[in-house]
Amino acid sequence: MSPAEDGDMDWQPFSIYHPPQSHITALPFDIFLELVKRVDIWDFLQLRRTCRTLYSFSSASAVWTIFAEAVIERRPIPLPPFRARASLSPAELQTAILRAIRLERNWLSDFGRLRAPPKVLREPTRAQGDLLVLLPGGKHLVTGATSRRAGTNGCIRVWDLTSGDCLASFVVRPEDDVFQWRPVDEGRGVMFLVRDGVLSEDSGPQHFHLLRLEFTESLYPTQATFFHHSSFVQELSIADTSLSEDVVIILGIDIDNTITMFILHWRDGTMVSIKTPITPPVHPYFAILSLNAVSIWVDSPVTPHTFSYPLSEIFPHFSYPPKPPIVLGEPRLTVLNHVANITPSPPLGFVQAYRDTTRKWVTGPNSSLLGRPLSILHVATQTGSDPVLTSLSHEYLPTDFSPAPTDRTYFAPLPIFAARIAEDQPLFPVVAAEAGTLIFAMLNSNGVYEMKVMMLPPDDPAERRHEPQWYNDRLIKSLEVPPEMDLTKMAMMSMSDDTGVLAIAMENGDIFILEY
Numbered sequence: 001m002s003p004a005e006d007g008d009m010d011w012q013p014f015s016i017y018h019p020p021q022s023h024i025t026a027l028p029f030d031i032f033l034e035l036v037k038r039v040d041i042w043d044f045l046q047l048r049r050t051c052r053t054l055y056s057f058s059s060a061s062a063v064w065t066i067f068a069e070a071v072i073e074r075r076p077i078p079l080p081p082f083r084a085r086a087s088l089s090p091a092e093l094q095t096a097i098l099r100a101i102r103l104e105r106n107w108l109s110d111f112g113r114l115r116a117p118p119k120v121l122r123e124p125t126r127a128q129g130d131l132l133v134l135l136p137g138g139k140h141l142v143t144g145a146t147s148r149r150a151g152t153n154g155c156i157r158v159w160d161l162t163s164g165d166c167l168a169s170f171v172v173r174p175e176d177d178v179f180q181w182r183p184v185d186e187g188r189g190v191m192f193l194v195r196d197g198v199l200s201e202d203s204g205p206q207h208f209h210l211l212r213l214e215f216t217e218s219l220y221p222t223q224a225t226f227f228h229h230s231s232f233v234q235e236l237s238i239a240d241t242s243l244s245e246d247v248v249i250i251l252g253i254d255i256d257n258t259i260t261m262f263i264l265h266w267r268d269g270t271m272v273s274i275k276t277p278i279t280p281p282v283h284p285y286f287a288i289l290s291l292n293a294v295s296i297w298v299d300s301p302v303t304p305h306t307f308s309y310p311l312s313e314i315f316p317h318f319s320y321p322p323k324p325p326i327v328l329g330e331p332r333l334t335v336l337n338h339v340a341n342i343t344p345s346p347p348l349g350f351v352q353a354y355r356d357t358t359r360k361w362v363t364g365p366n367s368s369l370l371g372r373p374l375s376i377l378h379v380a381t382q383t384g385s386d387p388v389l390t391s392l393s394h395e396y397l398p399t400d401f402s403p404a405p406t407d408r409t410y411f412a413p414l415p416i417f418a419a420r421i422a423e424d425q426p427l428f429p430v431v432a433a434e435a436g437t438l439i440f441a442m443l444n445s446n447g448v449y450e451m452k453v454m455m456l457p458p459d460d461p462a463e464r465r466h467e468p469q470w471y472n473d474r475l476i477k478s479l480e481v482p483p484e485m486d487l488t489k490m491a492m493m494s495m496s497d498d499t500g501v502l503a504i505a506m507e508n509g510d511i512f513i514l515e516y
Contacts, residue, residue, distance in 0.1 A: 032057055036066050041101055061090035067097050075104055075436060076498035081137030082188045082217045103500040103516060107437070107453050112479040112516050115500070119513040121159055123505065130505065131156060131178065132492050136187035138499030140224075142213070143511065144172070156192070158213060158224045161501075161513055170211065170226040173197070179208075180243040189214050191229070191266070193243050205235045210248070210266055230269065234262050240286040249287040251296065259296060260325065261287060263314070270318040273325035278307060296331070297376075307331035377433050377456070378408075381418050381426070387443050389413040390429045394456050409457050412468035415443035419491055419507075432493035432502065439479070439495055439502060441487040449487040451479040485512050 027035075036044065044067075048058040057063065068085065071077055077096045079085060088096065106112045123130075123143050133142040144156035154172035159165070172178065175197030183190050192211040199207035210229040215222055236252030239259075243249075247265050254260040259278040264271045278296070288295040288306070295308040309331050317326045378393045395408035417440065418427040431440040438454040454476045481487065485504070494503045500516040 029057065029060075033062055033066065036063055041067050041070070041097070059090065059094075061093065064090055064093045064097060068093060071097055071100050075100060078103075078496075078498040078500075079137060079186070081135070081139045081222075082186055082215065083137075084186050100498070106500070106516055107477060107479075108455065110477060112453060112477060114480050114482070115515045118482045118485070119161065119164065121161075121164060121511040121513065123157070123509045123511055130492060131181065132494040132503055132505050132511070133181060133183075133190075134494045134496040134501055134503050135183050135190065136496070136498070138496040138501035138515070140167075140187070140215075140222075141494075141503055141511070141513070142181070142190060143505070144169075156213075156226070158190075160221065163221065165221075167222070167224040168213070168226055170213075179241045180248075182243045182245070184245050187215075188217065191243055193241055193248060196231075205233050206238060207231065207233050208248075208250075230266060232264055232271070236260055236262065242287050242289070244289050247289060249289060249294070251287045261294070261296070263294070263318075265318055268320075270320045271322045272314060272317045272319070273322065274309075274314065275325045275327045276307070277328075277330060293332075295334075306334045308334065377438065379429050379431060381416075381429050382413070387415040388418050388427055390416040390418065392438075409471065410468050411471045414440075414472065417441040417443070417449050417487060417490060430490045430493055432495040434495055434497040437495070437497045439493060441490065442476075451481045451487065452476050453479050479516065481514065482512070 039047070044058070048054045068077060077085065077100045079088070079096060080092070085093070085096075106115075121141070121143075131142055131144045134140075135142065139161050141159045141161055142156065143159065145152075145154040152174055154174065154176075156170045156172060156178070158167045158169075160167055172194070177195045177197060178192055179195055180193040181190060190213040192213070194209045194211055196207040196209055209231050211226060212229040213224060213226050215224050234250050234252070236250060236254060238250060238252045240251045241249065242251075246267055247263050250262040250264075252260055252262075254275065257279055259276050261274040261276070262271065263274070276296070286297050288297055292312075293308045293310050294314060295306040297306050309328055313328060314326075317323065376395055378391075378395075380391045382389050382391065391413050392411040393408050394411075416429045416431065418429045420427055429440065431438060433439070436456045438456060440452055440454075441449040442452045444450050457471065457475070486506075489507045491505045491507050493505070495501065502514040502516070504512045504514065506512070
C-alpha cells in the first residue's frame with residue numbers, strides 16, 4: 001500500500017534529510033513501538049505521512065500486531081477465507097486492520113454507506129427453518145430449507161459469493177431437523193448437527209448425525225463437498241444442543257429428573273456423560289464451553305445464573321467406547337444481575353417462554369473466546385401492540401470463575417420488523433447479530449422501515465448504567481439499502497460482522513448480498 005492510499009493527502013518525494021538527534025525518527029525502534037501503543041490508529045496514519053523514515057517504521061509487523069490487539073478489543077478483524085490471523089503477512093494484516101476500522105467508522109456514522117453494488121442470489125426452496133449463514137471471510141454463504149414439511153425434501157446449499165455459483169448441495173429428508181451449525185477450522189469446514197427423524201422417537205432415544213461441509217482451497221475455483229462425519233445416540237429429554245470448534249454438547253433432563261450433559265469430542269470420537277445434582281424446577285437453557293470451564297446457563301425473571309464446572313474435572317473422563325456417567329458435585333454459581341440500567345417494567349421484562357424469545361450466543365464464527373466474556377442477546381416480540389414492539393436486552397456471560405456478577409442491559413422497546421416464517425407461526429423479529437453488532441429494520445416516524453445497525457454496549461458495567469432510551473439514541477445508526485429491496489418482504493438475515501457483509505433472504509427466494 002502506497003502512502004497516498006492512506007487518505008486524501010498527497011504524498012511527494014523529497015531529498016534525503018538527516019534528522020537531529022531529538023527527532024522522533026532518531027528513537028530506538030522499541031521506544032517507537034511504545035509510542036505506537038499510545039497513539040490512535042487514525043492519528044498514526046496521519047503521522048506516518050510526514051516522512052519516509054516513519055513510513056518505513058510503520059510497515060513493520062510489530063506495529064500492526066499492536067494495532068491488531070487494540071482493534072480486537074472492539075471488533076473482529078476481517079480475515080481472508082480459510083486463514084488464521086497468525087498466517088497473515090504484515091501487508092495483509094495492515095489491510096485487514098484498516099478495513100476493520102473503516103467499517104467501524106462507516107457503521108458509527110449517521111448513515112452507513114454500501115461499499116459496492118448489491119448482488120442477488122436465487123434460493124429455489126423456501127420453507128420454515130431455512131438456513132442462512134455467512135461463513136468467515138464473507139465470501140461463502142450456506143442456505144437451505146431444513147425443517148419438517150410433509151412430503152418435501154429440504155436442501156442445504158453453499159454459494160460462492162464472488163461468482164454467484166452454487167458449489168455443493170445436500171438433500172435433507174422432511175423427517176430430519178438441523179439443530180446446530182458452526183464454521184470450523186478458520187472456515188475451511190462447517191459442521192451440522194442433524195437429528196434423524198426416522199430413527200428417533202418423541203419419548204425415546206434420539207439419533208444424531210454430524211454432517212461436514214469441507215472446502216478444498218487448493219483447487220481453483222474453490223470446491224466444496226458434503227459428507228457424513230459420525231453418528232451417536234442419546235436418551236436425554238433434550239433442553240438444548242450446542243456445537244463448538246471441537247465438541248458437541250447435549251444438555252437435557254435424565255430419567256431421574258436431574259440435569260445431565262453429554263459431551264462428544266467430534267474430532268477424535270471420545271465422549272463423556274455428566275450427571276449433576278441440579279434438579280428442576282431450574283430449567284437449563286444452554287451450555288457454554290469456555291477455555292477453562294463448562295457452564296450451564298439458566299434464566300429466570302428473578303435470578304438468572306450459571307452453574308460452572310472446571311474442565312480439569314471433565315476432560316480426564318473422555319473415552320471411547322463411553323464409560324458410565326460421571327457424577328459431579330455442587331457447581332460454582334454465578335448470579336447475573338437484571339438491573340444494569342433499570343428495574344424492568346412488564347413491557348421490558350424477560351419473556352420466560354422459550355418459543356417467544358431468541359437467544360443469540362454471540363461467539364461468532366470468527367471470534368475465539370480468548371478468555372473474554374461471551375455475549376448474549378435476548379429478543380422478545382410483543383404482538384399485542386401496533387406497531388409490533390420488540391424488547392431487547394443484552395448481557396455478558398462469565399466464562400471463567402470470576403465471582404463478579406454480570407449485568408443485563410435493557411433497551412427501550414423498538415418497532416423492529418417482524419415476519420412469520422409460516423402462516424401458523426407467530427411473528428418473529430428479523431435480526432442479524434454477531435460479536436458486538438445487531439442489524440434490523442425499524443419503523444421510522446414517517447411509517448417507513450429503515451435498516452439500522454446497533455453497536456452493543458461495552459463490557460465495562462460502569463459504562464452501561466443508563467436509561468433504556470439512552471442506548472437507543474446513542475447506539476442505533478442508519479444503513480443504506482438498495483432502492484429495489486423492499487424491507488417489508490424480508491424473511492431472515494445473516495451477517496459477517498468482521499467483513500461488513502449482510503445477507504438478506506426475501507419472501508420470494510431472492511437473497512441480497514450487501515457489503516458495507
